[in-house]
Amino acid sequence: MDLNEQELEKLERYLLDLMDNEEKLSFEKEIATSSKFQEFIEIYERIDHVGRDEWMDTVHGKEDYAEASQKFEGKEIQEFSEKIRKFEIHHFKSDPTPKVFKLNYKYLGAVAAILIVLLYVAMPKSSDPSSIFEQHNSWSELPSMTTKGDIPQDLLLTVERTFQEKKYDSTIWASQLLLDTEGDENSTLLLYLGISHLEQNNFDQALETFKTLSESTSIDYHKGYWYSALTYLKQNNKDDAKKMLELVTLKENNFRFKEAKEILNNMD
Amino acid sequence: MNNNKEFIQAFLTGEPQTMKVIYAKTYPYVERYILSRNGSKKDAEDVFHNSLLHLYVKLKENSLNIQHFESYLVTVCKNLWKRESGKTRVTNIDGLPLVSESIDMGSFFIEEEQWSLYKEMLKKISQQCQEILKLVFDKVGYDAIVKTYGYSSQTVARQRVFKCKTKLVQLIKKDERYKRLKN
Numbered sequence: 001m002d003l004n005e006q007e008l009e010k011l012e013r014y015l016l017d018l019m020d021n022e023e024k025l026s027f028e029k030e031i032a033t034s035s036k037f038q039e040f041i042e043i044y045e046r047i048d049h050v051g052r053d054e055w056m057d058t059v060h061g062k063e064d065y066a067e068a069s070q071k072f073e074g075k076e077i078q079e080f081s082e083k084i085r086k087f088e089i090h091h092f093k094s095d096p097t098p099k100v101f102k103l104n105y106k107y108l109g110a111v112a113a114i115l116i117v118l119l120y121v122a123m124p125k126s127s128d129p130s131s132i133f134e135q136h137n138s139w140s141e142l143p144s145m146t147t148k149g150d151i152p153q154d155l156l157l158t159v160e161r162t163f164q165e166k167k168y169d170s171t172i173w174a175s176q177l178l179l180d181t182e183g184d185e186n187s188t189l190l191l192y193l194g195i196s197h198l199e200q201n202n203f204d205q206a207l208e209t210f211k212t213l214s215e216s217t218s219i220d221y222h223k224g225y226w227y228s229a230l231t232y233l234k235q236n237n238k239d240d241a242k243k244m245l246e247l248v249t250l251k252e253n254n255f256r257f258k259e260a261k262e263i264l265n266n267m268d
Numbered sequence: 269m270n271n272n273k274e275f276i277q278a279f280l281t282g283e284p285q286t287m288k289v290i291y292a293k294t295y296p297y298v299e300r301y302i303l304s305r306n307g308s309k310k311d312a313e314d315v316f317h318n319s320l321l322h323l324y325v326k327l328k329e330n331s332l333n334i335q336h337f338e339s340y341l342v343t344v345c346k347n348l349w350k351r352e353s354g355k356t357r358v359t360n361i362d363g364l365p366l367v368s369e370s371i372d373m374g375s376f377f378i379e380e381e382q383w384s385l386y387k388e389m390l391k392k393i394s395q396q397c398q399e400i401l402k403l404v405f406d407k408v409g410y411d412a413i414v415k416t417y418g419y420s421s422q423t424v425a426r427q428r429v430f431k432c433k434t435k436l437v438q439l440i441k442k443d444e445r446y447k448r449l450k451n
Binding site: 052056084091155162167181 | 324377382405407415
């Protein structure tokens with residue numbers, strides 16, 4: 001049975017902690033005897049768990065478990081399970097013993113030379129744009145937000161926390177809000193915002209953010225070139241990535257100067 | 269990956285070529301996912317195995333309308349890992365008699381159905397409600413929510429959140445799957 005408006009209003013005041021102690025105690029007694037209030041609160045609280053991606057334990061009775069468990073007990077499911085297990089043994093543990101070649105030492109030099117050539121040929125990964133991106137996307141270099149005391153601390157912490165938790169939508173939202181209200185010259189915020197866009201594959205917004213950084217008066221303006229290059233690499237756009245990397249290599253003090261040189265050398 | 273009836277039929281019979289495609293295409297992703305979340309290779313293998321059993325039961329029951337087999341399998345694997353990693357495991361699947369494993373799989377079966385229902389309903393409420401709830405789930409402070417949406421106070425913002433969640437509760441309660449799980 002659904003709750004009427006009056007009951008919903010009571011629940012709202014209870015769940016939002018707007019009741020005084022006396023009212024609260026009296027309502028809790030009412031909840032204890034009302035299955036519809038209990039049901040509402042149970043679903044209401046579970047919504048938070050699901051929204052936060054926290055797995056929920058079931059509150060179902062033993063009969064429910066028993067019924068669901070039976071689905072996994074029949075002969076048929078056991079046979080299917082065995083079929084997969086056999087396949088897994090083959091898939092995960094195939095060819096466990098490596099073949100042993102006996103080499104004549106006089107051929108070792110030639111073999112080594114061939115191996116070096118083969119290794120070189122087999123290493124195009126280093127010049128493959130998306131592989132280069134994968135090698136540089138740990139983001140561990142990002143400065144901490146907590147040291148900045150001139151703008152609202154709670155939102156700064158939100159930016160950093162949501163970024164670490166890979167909740168990039170919220171990082172984008174919080175950093176954009178801060179940039180809108182506090183001015184868009186904060187290089188650290190621009191980095192968090194741009195990289196979050198990059199992680200979400202919002203390439204245009206990422207590039208725009210890094211462009212804002214590279215055109216800003218911040219001492220970190222040159223970081224904009226490096227992260228723009230990474231954005232192009234993730235997009236497999238080698239030509240534009242090269243142009244950005246060349247900008248990084250213009251000055252030795254630029255962020256990731258050495259890495260950019262190395263990548264450019266391997267790209268040619 | 270194929271999504272047609274023949275592919276699903278081949279999966280249900282454990283046809284080797286189909287299993288090979290499933291393992292080659294989906295397992296590496298699931299393994300990376302679990303390894304990057306403090307799991308082991310053995311965990312990944314068990315999760316993948318049990319997710320296939322879960323899918324087998326659901327498909328056999330015809331209780332599943334799969335749009336994309338691979339995506340669904342990945343979702344089940346992630347959910348199963350969320351569940352496994354969220355609790356302190358005191359048991360080893362290999363060391364348990366089959367009946368205990370089936371109970372474990374049975375409870376996952378119920379939980380997974382609830383989980384999917386909640387997730388689906390979260391997409392059915394208004395766009396603004398979805399946005400506000402996302403901020404609440406991400407533990408963004410109410411101060412910031414007040415500022416963004418121009419609410420006059422934190423209480424007003426909390427009332428808005430309550431309304432959004434109430435809408436969700438109503439949607440969940442109305443759904444047949446909830447009624448089935450409840451009964």
